[in-house]
Amino acid sequence: MNCDRFPCHFLEQDCSLCFCPFYPCLDMRTGGKEKDGSWCCESCHIIHHPSIAAKVMDELMKGQPISLVWKTLERLL
Numbered sequence: 001m002n003c004d005r006f007p008c009h010f011l012e013q014d015c016s017l018c019f020c021p022f023y024p025c026l027d028m029r030t031g032g033k034e035k036d037g038s039w040c041c042e043s044c045h046i047i048h049h050p051s052i053a054a055k056v057m058d059e060l061m062k063g064q065p066i067s068l069v070w071k072t073l074e075r076l077l
Helices: 050-061 066-076
Strands: 033-035 038-040
Touching: 050 066
Parallel strands: none
Antiparallel strands: 033 038
């Protein structure tokens, strides 16, 4: 990996979605939380799991609205 931030969450993560398309999700089930007045994702392990990243990318490439893709992801939480 040629990124000075790797790993930003965990080793062997999928970095296809370097910037989360759901930010700020404001959903504490992801491991994210409020920190210093903004949403902090440092404990979120959801979007970088290879199978989840692939599903999200596939849905976005099909033109699905972000809100519908998030609803699909919520079912996995």
